[in-house]
Amino acid sequence: MPRLTKDEKPAVRFTLNGRAVSPEAPPRMLLSDLLRHEIGATGTHVGCEHGVCGACTVQVDGAPVRACLMLAQQAQGCDIRTVEALAEGPELSPLQAAFREHFALQCGFCTAGILMTLDALFASQPEADEATIREALSGHLCRCTGYAPIVQAALAARNRIKGGPIDA
Amino acid sequence: MKDTATEPLLGRSVERIEDAALVSGRGQFIDDLPVATGTLAVAFVRAPHGHADIKSVDVTAATRAPGVAAVITGQDVTRYIRSMTVGVKANVECWPIAVDRVRYVGEPVAMVVATDRYLAEDAADLVEVDYSPLTAVVDPVRALADDAPVLHQSLGSNLINERRFRYGDPETAFDAAPHRIGIDVTYPRSACTPIETYGVIARYEPGEDAYDITANFQGPFSIHAVVARSLQVPGNRLRLRTPPDSGGSFGIKQGVFPYMILSGVAARIAGAPVKWIEDRLEHLSASVSATNRQTRIEAAVEADGRITALDWDQIEDCGAHLRAPEPATLYRMHGNMTGAYDIANVAIRNRVVLTNKTPTGLNRGFGGPQIYFALERLMDTIARQLGLDRLDVIRRNLVPADAFPYRTATGALLDSGDYAAAMARAVDEGGLAELYARRDTARAEGRRYGIGFACVVEPSVSNMGYITTVLSSEERAKAGPKNGAQATATVAIDPLGSVTVKVASVPQGQGHRTVLAQVVADKFGLPLDAVRVLADVDTMRDAWSIASGNYASRFAPAVAGATEIAATRLRDKLAKVAASQLNIGASDVTFDAGRIGAAQNPDNSLSFARVAATAHWSPGTLPDDVGQTLRETVFWTPPELEAPTADDGINSSLCHGFIFDFCGIEIDPDTAEPRIDRYVTMHDCGRILHPAMVDGQVRGGFAQAVGAAFLEEYAYGEDGSFRSGTLADYLLPTVMEVPEPVILHHETPSPFTPLGAKGVGEGNCMSTPVCIANAVADALAPEGDAPNIVLPVTAAKLAPLIHGEEPEPKEPVPETKAEATSGGRKLTGEGRALVQASREDVWKMLLDPATLDAIIPGSHGVQKVDETRFKADVTLGVGPVRGRYKADIELSDLDPPNAVTLSGQAVGALGTGGGHGRVTLTDTGDGTEITYRYEAEIGGKVASVGGRLLDGAAKVVIGEFFRALARHCGGGAGNGPIARLRGLLNRIAKGGRT
């Protein structure tokens, strides 16, 4: 990564949800701020800005990453996916639909991050068992649901993605 | 007349209409809303001290910083506003920003308005505030002592309000009873902190002297009056709006209102719209928390466990300022201080105390956790002391099923219930017998396993007059009666005949829009998606009252009820319109499947839309007595919510749900970690409108209560330093800590609400913490005296109880260690360095400002004040936090060239530090050995967020100092692991924005 001085504001070129983008960002700008305030992709939320809550989780080259702990400039050349990319057209993805069916969200503020973590998990481990799912979810704070419906939704989504029975 | 022939939507767990947008990243939270071009960002300068006088605020450097439009001090703010209204009669001011004194860590001291948040925060660091620290007091009992430091001089003491109440004849009951059983209870501070923090967007129109403020405020809208008064404008010059979505609140977002005032003033001074989004440290240190409370509760008890009188003595800690609506936490439960029990005689002494902590405000459960923790720990204690079965003691005291509606001693009218039946079902269906068996097995194997119970009456729909119980009846008579709880709902029909519902319930994620669509769709025989609902508020456009908003679990009983009434009125009118068009009687009209028709003749019908739109297109054809059918707005206030009586009786809430919980908890024999084995919660919340949402509320409240019971605490040092400023310090439960509770329901509809529903959102925050505490007590001591349980029950607290106090280590570690002390974070340590210079040379260097400047890590200059005093300006970093400090250093006990004591105080935007160290120089032949020991204390932001790193960081900085000295003398420079760690810390510090 090239060295930048604090007054430079070079463009960061990366792919966001399949589209090439090249917004400008000063070196200290966080990826979360770039996505939300420069690009206007406000589906990714910010709850703590110190890496604990997980609300800001996006996928960078397929892996879940805290957008609040990554500098915008570090996105150079990356493939970034956010919650806005989950649905294909007007239809919700199986994961999103399972969240709706299982009442796995209330305020929905934590949801984008959780969906991105689970989406990455099922992409790499379609057979993930409940313990693995819980382990992945343990990096996220949800203050509304008490988590049980999130676990239910995740199990149901996994089954649906695998083509198995819908209910866990 | 039947609403609909098809199966009603209400009572079914239909999918939420909110969710498609929320799972797709299309929510409209405050920080997502578009703002006007040119909107500026606000950042706050906040107090690093728990208690200090502000000597001066120098904004010169900040004002000159790039992008800065305005730097505003507390003094500046006072020119535009007046002090906020305080809810008790007391000679005290309550400003939203510190004016000449700071009284809690995180209190706003100045605002910076700049073109973006990064620049605003940069400039905030440049505001120089000169403080003169004062002794702080954080414990409410200590705050009452004669020699305690007084926060507000005008009050003369920290006691801002005291009232005594007497209902029935408690003295006689206590005299007559064979037992007087009491306990002291400490309830700590915690907060249901939401994942989304506060946010405000404000603009000011000077031509009309009008503020337009959008905030993720949750109500109650009585606060609108507080804000307008403080801004010195009539209510119609304060347009308050809420965003369509809010990322949870649980009461907390009521507390955003001081920032509405400040943002309004910032917009006015800056001459541009402004926006402020709170960060997590600001939120944890300075939004609002629940109150902590010290309680003494005593009961007059018969031999069989029957309670004849209660005596409460409560000391409520509302933090540094009594902000509206406090002391409501203390009075919200006033009508039901007897819980689920039939107790005729009650004495209450309530004291409200101010301490150097964040001001308190709404928080899920609001007053319930504090009183039920005392009451239900008392029930457990009574059973223990009298050798009775715990459940028998509860059963013997329950309000009997045939007594409803039941008037409690303190004035509540319990609307409905069958407590004994609900409890019996829970015992049976929740499997208590099996849990007893599990406990027996565990105990037989020598494991620590306990079972706890809690029985709770959950109030909902607050009487807006309950807070006036804090006034004497003479004061109330003078002020005029306050009562009621206006709920509003509007159902409107557009020219195409489709239906819109508008309410002022300001949902924070609870799915209000879905439930109201169910209510109205059923009423009109329409499918769910035919009804659109708006629930955010614009005070200039919508129907609202002081009671509007999202609090006191009022949605299902009050808002859904008002919507039901509005829809019914409109439906009855539409029935008349349809009857005239269909040539049938109004009582024969049915609404079903999108059509309005004759009950007897399905062919004789019209589309709903056609009938509904008649008032738009041909109002002249409407039957005479119909008026219009365009819009129906209902204001509903239940008559049961009366003002307090002359003898202080108060029906503080309209509805009273019932909860009975029990749980089994095992304490790990090695780690002392408590674990919930099984948790059963029985709820009677009246009629259930949406089962999945009700269970969602129960699970959500339960999870927060698990946090309060095991993890969460707002931690303060004795000096007022705040120690839980990140989510790594203030621990919220994750999926790993929250078990799934067994949820049971028993439905006795409320006779007082239009739909028979009661509130359900807060109950487990009241019942679960004490249920867990009772189980832990049972695990620790199955028989005999009850152990004193103070939440959160952590392994660290339980370990000494099961293992005894930890013995001193055999080989004490001589390294530095961080420990909690009377002050902030205490650090002690020692070390040595070898330098290639004579003692005399080293001595000179230590006393030379130029050398000190060169070797102090992060120094920006050292000045000599006199022979033994220096001033230094240094930047220090701990973990992600880096800040500039001004230090005063003094030398004493000089023994040249052998030894010297250095003492110093450092103050900066990030906090304070102080300490002293003894440096000794020894001749080694070819150089000098420097040995040092130090003791330091750190407070403020650094202590709040970097606590875990402080110890190591101090070591690094001090080590660096001596290594630099060694380098300066030409000695061996350090490049060991410590230097590498320092480099790493530096890099982390530079990566962060703070």
Ligand code: FES
């Ligand atoms: S905002 Fe990134 S983890 Fe909380």
Ligand code: FES
């Ligand atoms: S749904 Fe509100 S924080 Fe998870």
